[in-house]
Amino acid sequence: MMVRSLIDIFSAKAFEIDPLHFQDDDIHMKQALVLKQVKHVLHKLISEDPLESLYMVDIIQRLGIEHHFEEEIEAALQKQHTYLTDFSSNHKLYEVALPFRLLRQRGHYVRAEVFDCLKCNQREFTEKYGEDVKGLLALYEATQLGVEGEDSLAVAGYLSYKLLHAWLTRHKEHHQAMYVANTLQHPLHHGLSRFNDRSIFLSDFKIKNEWKCLEELAEINSCIVRFMNQNEIIQVYEWWKDLGLAKEGEFGRYEPLKWYMWPMACFTDPSFSNQRIELTKSISLVYIIDDIFDVYSTLDQLTLFTHAIRRWELVGTEQLPDFMRTCATAVYDITEDFASKIHQKHGLNPIHTLKKSWVRLLNAFLEEAHWLNSGELPKAQEYLNNGIVSTGVHVVLIHAFFLLADTVTKETIAILDDIPDIIHSVAKILRLSDDLEGAKSKDQNGLDGSYLDCYMNEHQQVSAEDAQSHAAQLISNEWKRLNLQILTPNPFSSSFLIFASMLQEWYL
Incomplete structure (x- = not known):
């Protein structure tokens, strides 16, 4: 989902709230009452019908209100862990695929061998499951969390x-057709739940009457979150105005809303208001610096600019245009302020790690500028190694880590000083996905210095279609590596892992 479509969705909905109505209804008190109802229903299901409780957990996550039920969700999943090790052919496909996905999404490793009893040839599989839409959807969603080596x-x-595509061909007018098509295009593991069309899945799932409180809670939560987003956007615009960059002609038309979309879409918990605002600031600088390198400056100016960031001082930048010096000042001030806030909260100052992330980013941008200036394409792997850094993902995720961490230690800071595997995988997926999407939408005779251009230049015999298939396979492989990293013990908080995995959808 690209930035523009998110802005369109948000612009249509975010400002529908009347603040006076919001206060008069005492919506937080109403939320507490409805939340109590939902928890009562969920607790009862966990003890009496564990599988049905997972069905409710699935609905809760799709509605984007899981932050209210962390303990209950964990309790429901723990009951299923033993159950999944004893799966037999007597169970329905849905009954194993759903808990498998929910457990892996939360970082619980479940062996893929639970599906071994499904091994059969394609004809047998089709005969047995060809019309089992519910089971096939659950299985398709579950397979998105596969790791390397899980061939079955x-x-x-x-x-x-x-089989789901074949089913769609046969049942184009079926009431579930839109839901099936949407799932194939946007599987949950790659999506942003807040921006899913809830009317599609709600009509498919047919929420039970006793679960209607779920929909009510989701509506209340959406109202609260949109109201908070409205206030946060005002704060972001005020910050942007005070920063001074908006006065520079090059940046006068920039829209802070575009930068705010990342944290707004991925930090869905209402309690993360400060995190959304703080992360928007660093994201804005990534966008601005990217444009400085791509549009507004000469190679000599970019070299001076990069050297200034490396030294972390403005001395020697007198030859740069005002907008570049203003931007450099903003990088220093915002980063120092961010580091100070983290120091106050956790007792450790991450300024070295933050500086290193910005220097690494500008070095990557400068390398791309040299390639562009030379008119020669680098080797595909050389491009990709640099392109993973030039996404700016490491800058965003390092800031996100400090914003979401329960504790910050010297050991975790040391891990962040080099790009850890989870950040590397996220950035690689984003870089390849962006280049692949660009290749599909552009004139195939043109070059834009993407990974596909470099790959085809290096392998003259490869067609554009083959290059795209190669890139798609690299993306698929990297998703498996990312899934494994989430399932492997690591020093990152669950909120950070969720944010990192959700970040993929930005370019998909």
Whole structure:
């Protein structure tokens, strides 16, 4: 989902709230009452019908209100861990695929061998599950959380994808057709739940009457969050105005809303208001610096600018245009302020790590500028290694880590000083996805210095279609590596891991 579509969605909905109505209804008191109802229903299901409780957990997550139920969700999942090790062919496909996905999403490792009893040839699979839309959807969603080496799970994902497409061909007018098509295009693991069309899945899931309090809670939560977003956007605009960059002609038309979309879409918990605002500031600088390198400056100016950031001082930048010096000042001031806030909260100052992230980013931008100036394409792997850094993902995720961390230690800071595997995978997926999307939408005779251009230049015999298939396979492989990293013990908070995995959808 690209930035523009998110802005369109948000612009249409975010400002529908009447603040006076919001206060008069005492919506927080109403939320507490409805939340109590939902928790009562969920607690009862966990003890009496564990599988049904997971069905409710699935609905809760799709509605984007899981932050209210962290303990209950964990309790429901723990009950399923033993159950999944004893799966037999007597169970329905949905009954194993749903808990498998929910457990892996939360970082619980479940062996893919639970699906071994499904091994059969394609004809048998089709005969048995060809019309089981509910089971096939659950299986397709579950296979998105596969890791390297799980070949049987990959095959099951491929077959479920084919069968769901075949089902759509036969049932174009079916009431579930839109939901099936939407799932194939935007599987949950790659999506942003807040921006899913809830009317599609709610009509498919047919929420039970006793669960209507779920919809009510979701509506209240959406109202509260949109109201907070409205106030946060005002704060972001005020910050942007005070920063001074808006006065520079090059940046006068920039829209802070575009930068705010990242944290707004990924930090859905209402309690993360400060985190959304703080992260918007660093994201804005990534966008601005990217444009400085791509549009507004000469190679000599970019070299001076990069050297200034490396030294972390403005001395020697007198030859730069005012807008570049103003931007450099903003990088220093925002980073120092951010580091000071983290120091006050955790007792450790991350300024060295933050500086290193900005220097690494500008070095990558400068390398791309040299390639562009030379008119020669680098080797594909050389491009990709640099392109992973030039996404700016490491800058965003390092800031996000400090904003979301329960504790900050010297050990975790040391991990961030180099790009850890989870950040590397996120950035690689974003870089390749962006380049692949650009290749599909552009004139195939043109070059834009993307990974696909470099790959085809290096492998003259490869067609554009083959290059795209190669990039798609790299993306698929990296998703598996990212899934494994989430399932492996690591020093990152669950909120950070969720944010990192959700970040993919920005370019998908």
